[in-house]
Amino acid sequence: MTKGFLKISIALLMTAAAALMAAPYASAGEAGSKHLEEARVTVQRSSLSKEAKAGILAKADRAMAAGIPAEDVSVIITRGLSNGVESRHIEGFLEIATRTKEQNLPIRLVLDRTEQGLAKGVPADKISGVTQRLSEHLAAARPMVEKVENRGVQSTHGGRSDDAVETVARALEKSIPADAIMRTGEKVRDQKGSIVLFNRAVDTITTFVGNGMTTDQAAKMVHTAVGKGYSEHDLEAMERYMVNERRQNRSMDDVVSGMNSRMERGEMMHDMQMQDRTGGGSMGGPNSGSMGGMGGMGGGRR
């Protein structure tokens, strides 16, 4: 099966490569105005009142002026309209995004949530509620991340701090307490880790909680792991391990205690490679691919 995918992948890869290189590399401005044009046309053609149309377009202009990419503005408007969302809600989405951006907060997550909610058919007021709260969490997250960096966790340039702010915001969204998050920062600093590790650690706590662990269980486990010098990759492997264990219908408490005792025994890191399921469905490492079934000699005596 893998061979087949390999062939297809390579074939597609070639076409993808050709396509990517052939596509005219339009400047951001050009591509942007194309999208915006589409959005404008959609708005004009809609059956909204004149005021409603004007309202949306005004909000769109303000959003772009604040620096929100035209494509996102366009997607939100066109998707909202085709979903039959009321104009005030569409204006609301753009408003929240704009205000978030104007506060110099990372905008990617807010836009993604809005687009996602619209795509999935979530009721408009629910989308607004979620994105509004998210925006507030982002505002709370920024000083937290700055504190973590000030206390000695290396920041890298580029958008890494933004990533961390968004990750912390998502953790706050899941009601993970601020001190658990700050404690993670301390643990990372003690290990001389960077903001990238901090980002991964907080994300892993959030993922664990999202998958059924209590905040305590999740935070403790990740703090222990970081304290033991686990890398980003190790934490990701822990997530995969948890997912695989849960797939076998074990209770989360069982999985948690299993993982903790493995960490205790120093088995977790090494075992990650063993337990990680790769193609062929082998379980438990290289020795398990046996012929299965009944033993040769014993069976033959029947």
Next chain:
Amino acid sequence: MNISIETEEHKIIQLCLEGDSEQYALLVDKYKAMAYNIAYRMVGDADIAKDMAQESFISAYASLERFEYGSKFSSWLYRIVVNKCKDHLRAERDTVQVDEIRDIVPSKERTPEQAVSSRQTGDVIQQALNSLPDDYRDVIVLKHIEELDYREISDILGVSVNALKVRAHRGREMLRELLEKMGARV
């Protein structure tokens, strides 16, 4: 919109979840013999085995939402059976002191319905099994009586294949010693 369900069993489970509990009887009929046999080999007593097996089906039904499509219903069910039996054995041990090797006495008279040709070896085997530690017993039962492969046993018991093999090896050795002690020759 109707996405039809892939396998018969999944269809049945789906219907049960939607409230048509009568469908569950089909699953019970299909797996009752195996569930009962695993239970019997684990606890060594026909009546208790029946209870264990029935209760397992009832538990499975009660938590049907937790069953994961894409896995085998039978594996999930057998896990419940094995766990219930082990809980029972543990509870029994806590209340009564038993020797390492139990008295070699037929454990229970079989009722007429359950009477099968009573081969002497059959009883002895069960007695030997009764004397194995729970963790060896379940692997031996699943591997050599139900003839499942290690991968499936791993799914059922939630233990890695390597650990299972170690237990199987030790279980077999113990079994051999026990049978020798009891003077059983096959």
Next chain:
Amino acid sequence: MKNTKELNRDLIHKILDGDAAPDEQLKMIAQVQADADLKKEFDDIAGALHSLETSERMPAPPFFTAEVMRRLPPKKAPIGRRVWNFLFKGRALKWNMATAFAATVILALIFTQVVRTRNAHVEIAAVSQQEQVVTVTMNLHAPEAHHVSVAGTFNKWKADANVLTKQENGIWTISIPLKPGEYNYMFVVDGKAWITDPNAETYSDDGFGNKNAVVRVKI
């Protein structure tokens, strides 16, 4: 350090597990013939197992099923399930339903068989000198579906932009070039049912009560 006896014993078990290679089995036979003690040991174990394997399988007692059915608890309408349950049941998102059935949970189910190969199959490919791009292959086993696409952070959750193709074995597949990073996604079946990939490496809440699958693309 194991002595010969222990090694031989290991070999016996290996054979009984079905793990021994043919040449090892031959070796075993030769040794057994030659060594009386070993032969006895092997015979004993194999004999014990033989007894097990040929022991009766008793039928379940009569009225077994009827008794079970009588004792089944009444099924309640599933409200407020545990978070984990969302994962492995493909379900139409509540808000997607235009009809009155929207209030009841689980309208349509996709049963995706656990395809034992890793679902997001990642391959390295340098497409151009400037950008490193990795080809990610995603699969969904849904033989009864008529249309499957994938929506995610890489395409702004457009439900019709990345369409999978159906293979003979009922597995739908697509390969997407992605820059390194983390992406959330869900499959969309027949334009309406949003399905969480049961074989994802990990999961992330979407903020609206659903679980997105996560794929981490690395060079």
